[in-house]
Amino acid sequence: MPAVEISNLSKTFRDFFGRRRVKALDGLSLSVEPGEVFGLLGPNGSGKSTTFKIAVGLLRPSDGSVTIQGAKPGTLSARKATGFLPEDSTLLPFLTAHETLKLHGALAGLSRKQASDKAHELLERMDLQHAAKRRVKGFSKGMQRRLGIASVLIADPDVFILDEPTSGLDPLGAVSVKELIAELRGKGKAILISSHLLGELENVCDRVAFLNKGKLLTQGTLEELLREHEVHQLRISPPDAESIQALEALARERGLQVLSSGAPMRTLEAFYLSVLGDKDQS
Amino acid sequence: MIGRVLAIAGAGIREACRSRLALLAIPGLVIAVPVLAAVLSHDADTHAWLARSITSEGLQTLLPLAAIIGAGFLLKPGMKKGWTVLPSRRSEYFMGAALSGCIVLAVGAALFAAGGAIAARSDLTLTRQSENVSKQRIHDGQRQVAPGKTDAATWANPRYGEELVLAIPEGIDGKLKGTVEYQIVWTGEAAPRDRSPVAVLIQSGATRTPLNMNVQSRYRISFEGDYLPGSSLVLQPTDPVLIVGTSPARVRFDIERVAPFGSLLRLLALAVCAATLCMAVVLFVRSLSTAPTAVLAGLLLLATLTLLPSLAPASRMAQDRRAAFEPNAKESRFVADLEARATSLPQLVPESYFDEFLAARVVPAEAMQASLMRLAAALVLLPLGALLFRLRQMPK
Ligand SMILES: Nc1ncnc2c1ncn2[C@@H]1O[C@H](COP(=O)(O)OP(=O)(O)OP(=O)(O)O)[C@@H](O)[C@H]1O
Ligand SMILES: [Mg+2]
Numbered sequence: 001m002p003a004v005e006i007s008n009l010s011k012t013f014r015d016f017f018g019r020r021r022v023k024a025l026d027g028l029s030l031s032v033e034p035g036e037v038f039g040l041l042g043p044n045g046s047g048k049s050t051t052f053k054i055a056v057g058l059l060r061p062s063d064g065s066v067t068i069q070g071a072k073p074g075t076l077s078a079r080k081a082t083g084f085l086p087e088d089s090t091l092l093p094f095l096t097a098h099e100t101l102k103l104h105g106a107l108a109g110l111s112r113k114q115a116s117d118k119a120h121e122l123l124e125r126m127d128l129q130h131a132a133k134r135r136v137k138g139f140s141k142g143m144q145r146r147l148g149i150a151s152v153l154i155a156d157p158d159v160f161i162l163d164e165p166t167s168g169l170d171p172l173g174a175v176s177v178k179e180l181i182a183e184l185r186g187k188g189k190a191i192l193i194s195s196h197l198l199g200e201l202e203n204v205c206d207r208v209a210f211l212n213k214g215k216l217l218t219q220g221t222l223e224e225l226l227r228e229h230e231v232h233q234l235r236i237s238p239p240d241a242e243s244i245q246a247l248e249a250l251a252r253e254r255g256l257q258v259l260s261s262g263a264p265m266r267t268l269e270a271f272y273l274s275v276l277g278d279k280d281q282s
Numbered sequence: 283m284i285g286r287v288l289a290i291a292g293a294g295i296r297e298a299c300r301s302r303l304a305l306l307a308i309p310g311l312v313i314a315v316p317v318l319a320a321v322l323s324h325d326a327d328t329h330a331w332l333a334r335s336i337t338s339e340g341l342q343t344l345l346p347l348a349a350i351i352g353a354g355f356l357l358k359p360g361m362k363k364g365w366t367v368l369p370s371r372r373s374e375y376f377m378g379a380a381l382s383g384c385i386v387l388a389v390g391a392a393l394f395a396a397g398g399a400i401a402a403r404s405d406l407t408l409t410r411q412s413e414n415v416s417k418q419r420i421h422d423g424q425r426q427v428a429p430g431k432t433d434a435a436t437w438a439n440p441r442y443g444e445e446l447v448l449a450i451p452e453g454i455d456g457k458l459k460g461t462v463e464y465q466i467v468w469t470g471e472a473a474p475r476d477r478s479p480v481a482v483l484i485q486s487g488a489t490r491t492p493l494n495m496n497v498q499s500r501y502r503i504s505f506e507g508d509y510l511p512g513s514s515l516v517l518q519p520t521d522p523v524l525i526v527g528t529s530p531a532r533v534r535f536d537i538e539r540v541a542p543f544g545s546l547l548r549l550l551a552l553a554v555c556a557a558t559l560c561m562a563v564v565l566f567v568r569s570l571s572t573a574p575t576a577v578l579a580g581l582l583l584l585a586t587l588t589l590l591p592s593l594a595p596a597s598r599m600a601q602d603r604r605a606a607f608e609p610n611a612k613e614s615r616f617v618a619d620l621e622a623r624a625t626s627l628p629q630l631v632p633e634s635y636f637d638e639f640l641a642a643r644v645v646p647a648e649a650m651q652a653s654l655m656r657l658a659a660a661l662v663l664l665p666l667g668a669l670l671f672r673l674r675q676m677p678k
Contacts, residue, residue, distance in 0.1 A: 013677070057372075058361065058676040074672070076371055083369070090364040092293060094300045099293075106289040107370045155369055 001070055002031040003159045003190030004038075004055065008064035011050055011214075024050040026214040027064070032190045034158070037181055039201040040194040042211035048194040049087050050214075052163050055192070056084045068159055080108070083152035087163040087194075089144035093137035097128055097147050100136060101154050108155030115154070122150040127173075141168040149177065160184060160191045166200055171272045178204050199269075202226075231259060239263060286370045290378025291385070298386045311390055314340070315397035330404040330642070337398030337546070338636040341553035345391050346631060349383075349557035350580035353564035354573040356383045359674055366676050373668035380565055380664050387561065388554045395550040402546070405539040408644045409460065412515075412533035413449045435465055435527035440519035446526070447485070448515040448533045458484065458493070458509040461641070462517060463502045463532040467525040478503060479524040486513035534643070545645035548653075549635060555653035555660070556631040560584060562660035566667035570674055587630035630656075 011025040025047045032038040040048045053059040055066045057074025071078040091100055098119050105115025123129045126146040136144065145168045152160065165181075166174040181191055181204050195201050201208060202222070209219035218225070236243070248258050266274075298304060315336050323329035356379050358365050365375055415430040417438055427447070430436030438444035450458070466479055478497045482505040483490045493507035493515075505515075515533075519526040563583050568576035635649045 053361075053677070056367075058366065060675055074372070079369055079371060084367060086361055086367050088362065090361055090367050092297070092364045094297045095293065099296075103289060103293055104369060107286050107368060109285065157369075 003034050003036075003069055004032040004161075004192055005067045006030050006051065006055070006064070007066075009051065009054065009061055009066060010063040011047070011054060011059065012062045024214050025054075025061075028211070028214070028216050029064075030209050030216070030219060032159075032192050034190045035185055035188045036207065037185050037191045037193060037205045039205035039208040040192065040211060041196065041198065041201060041208055042194075043196060045213075046211040047214040048211060049163055051211075052084070052086075052161050052192070052194065055161055056082055080155075081157055082159045082161060083155055083157035085148050085152050085160075085162045085165055087167070089141070089148050089168075091136045091139075091144055091147060091151075094135060096133050096135055097123060097139075098132045100147060101151055104151040105154045110154070118154055119150075122153055126150045127176075142170060142173060145169055146173060149180070153180075158189055160189055160193075162191065162193045164195050165193060166195070166197070171269050172276060174200070175269075175273065199267075235264070283371075283374060286374045287378045287381060290365075290368070290370060290375055291381040294379055294382025295385055298382070307390070308393060311393040312397045312400075314394060316401040319401045326403070330402070331640075333398060333401035333403070334640055334642065337395065337401075338549065338639050340394055340398075341391065341549055342631050342633070342636045345387070345394075345553045345557045346560045346584055348390075349387055349560045350564050350577055350584060352387070353383060353561040353580065354568065354577035356380070356561075357565065357568050357671075359671070359676060360678055361676050362678065372672045372674070373665075376565070376569065376668040376671040377664065380561070380667075383561055383565075384558050387557055391550060391554050391557070395546055399543055399546050402542045404542075404642070406542045406545055406639070406642050406644045408537045408540050409534040410451045410453065410537050412530045412535070413451055415449075415528060415530050415533065416447045418445055418447050418516075419443045432530060435529045437467070437525055437527035438517070438519050439525045440522050441469075445519070446517040446528060448517060448528075448530075450509075450514055451535055453537055454509055454535060456509060457506070458515075458535070459504075459506045460533070460535040461498065461502055461504045462528060462534075464517065464526050464528040465501065467527070469523045469525060472523050474524055475521050479519060479521040480526055481518045481520050483516040483518060484508075484510065484513050485516045486510045490516065540644055545639055548645045548647070548649040549639060552635060552649050552653040552656075553631060555656040559630070559656045559660040559663075562663040562667070566663050566670070569667045569671035584630060587627065590624045590627050628655075 007029045009025050009028040010023070012020050013022040013024055015021045028047070028051060030038070040051065042048055050059065054061050055068065055073055057072075057078065066073050068078040069081050071081070073082075092103075095103065098116075101119035101122060102112075102115045105118060106112075110118065120129070120132070123132050126149060128143060128146055128150070131139065131143060136147065139147065145165070149162075149165060152162070162181075166177050169177060178200075181193070184191060185206075193201070193205070205222060207219065207221050208225065210217040234247075236247075244261065248261060251258055315333055318336050319329050319332040323332050357376065358379075361367055365379070366372065368375065370378075414432065415436045417428045417430055417436055419426055419442060421443075430446070436446060438446045448462070462480075462482065464480060468474060478495070480503065482493045482495050482503065484493055484507060491507070493505045496504045496506075498504055517526065517528065560580055560583065564576045564580035567579040571579075632649075632652055635645050635652070638645050
């Protein structure tokens with residue numbers, strides 16, 4: 001049984017008089033298996049958040065259906081199975097970080113002691129232990145995001161629905177979220193995740209779907225979609241100039257075309273991480 | 283399910299306690315009655331009256347209003363506020379929010395009533411009603427007695443020398459003290475004369491002694507005098523153009539004085555249950571509507587259940603009179619039905635109990651029963667609201 005099954009889903013927003021205004025989703029079908037990370041990609045307003053809201057029972061579909069482990073969204077078994085992180089942080093501002101996690105723990109059926117212990121553990125993991133006793137109202141956007149993720153984790157659900165989990169996070173935070181997602185996949189959880197930052201999804205997703213104006217453009221594994229079968233890249237170390245020339249000559253001899261050759265650029269993210277890593281050690 | 287409802291209610295209560303208003307509200311509620319009564323009164327009597335009056339106004343009028351307005355903003359059915367995306371069922375959030383609202387309301391009312399108890403320095407009177415009211419007249423030197431009604435007014439017309447005889451209950455010794463509430467009907471033959479249209483006498487055998495009488499309001503007098511065993515009380519109409527009537531429940535004899543705490547507790551229970559009912563109605567409407575709509579619905583209910591039944595005593599009196607004096611007159615059934623329906627509507631906060639308290643009398647124990655009925659109505663309405671709330675969509 002797939003963890004999340006979306007079939008032929010449509011949603012039309014109507015105005016006050018019942019006139020159709022926006023067709024946010026149009027015949028979307030996809031499914032996510034346990035142990036799989038599924039990325040939903042698309043420009044602003046393409047219907048990603050709408051899909052998620054239907055999947056957690058906040059909205060009713062106009063047509064089609066969603067099931068979470070075979071249950072209808074909004075039912076108790078579906079709610080218990082799902083951990084939902086909305087796109088804007090939606091936390092109760094008057095609670096402290098620790099109380100927020102305890103509330104989520106209590107709602108998931110943990111005992112007081114269990115919830116409190118697990119809350120401490122997660123605060124540490126999300127690097128928030130220094131703010132455990134502070135009210136959420138004063139948190140920065142990224143801190144709220146971290147707390148939001150922690151509150152999803154405390155219930156230990158089987159299906160994660162994360163709407164732009166890394167928005168507002170600093171690169172270190174984004175990396176730790178990616179690590180977290182990889183870890184969850186390892187535990188056999190199903191993860192449905194959205195973003196419009198492509199680099200974000202590239203490293204974590206097993207499969208992605210592209211959405212535009214509510215319609216599914218294409219979907220498949222990263223391997224199917226991204227592998228360039230016409231070219232080959234070879235990285236060598238150390239970059240010894242003579243050997244490189246010899247290799248290039250060999251390639252031409254064999255009738256191949258050398259498209260690029262040179263020292264590769266690091267990504268800004270890798271650089272950021274290396275700089276901050278040095279700082280932490282000093 | 284219950285665990286989750288309680289967890290959400292706990293968070294809701296925390297929200298209320300952590301609002302800046304709570305810091306002011308908690309001491310403010312406790313000192314409201316003592317401070318107002320102390321500032322506005324000059325002597326012990328006015329102080330006692332003010333303390334009772336402010337307490338009962340607060341519980342009877344302000345509490346339901348506060349419940350209606352508070353309940354309008356209690357539910358936060360949007361994603362942004364965070365409540366509806368909590369990992370619980372929507373109906374559990376509804377019930378949790380309602381529970382936290384009720385608890386905050388009850389605690390607030392209890393703090394206010396505690397202030398009332400602090401300010402109350404005088405005891406209340408425990409009274410007993412007359413067992414029956416009959417009608418007598420002297421005709422050809424003979425006393426003729428006609429039995430009266432038990433649950434409606436018995437009328438005496440001074441033109442025929444009629445008087446009302448009020449039986450004195452047992453358990454009274456030495457002093458006779460009490461109040462009579464009466465209704466009057468003007469015959470229209472001449473202008474009324476006296477300030478009070480009645481005199482009170484004590485009648486033992488053939489001897490009749492006038493009692494000391496005090497006019498408390500247009501329709502109420504108090505009396506005081508020596509009690510003679512085996513005697514009865516006589517209410518004598520003194521103005522020839524005013525017919526006077528009363529019923530056993532409106533004739534009260536003082537038995538003893540008791541501390542006011544039990545009565546305050548009964549009024550508190552009554553007011554909190556009525557306010558909970560208001561809250562349940564508003565939440566029920568709010569489950570699928572906006573906050574202003576829900577508050578309006580609550581206010582409408584409050585107005586209906588406060589104004590209509592309290593208009594009714596006037597028409598009950600008119601009905602009584604028409605039945606007594608024009609038994610054959612044809613009356614529109616529609617109007618009579620409407621009147622009857624308005625009269626039989628239960629009041630949201632039954633005024634009579636608060637009136638007793640204002641008159642420095644013990645609030646009867648039936649007040650508890652009345653409050654339980656209101657609470658039961660609220661408990662029926664809340665789960666229905668929770669079911670409706672599940673149908674609501676949360677786009678934002
Ligand atoms: N409550 C609503 N009423 C009317 N239209 C809505 C509502 N919510 C969303 N829409 C419309 O539905 C479409 C899809 O919106 P959605 O929020 O799902 O996009 P998204 O893919 O999450 O975009 P983003 O990347 O900006 O988060 C948009 O055209 C939006 O205007
Ligand atoms: Mg979105």
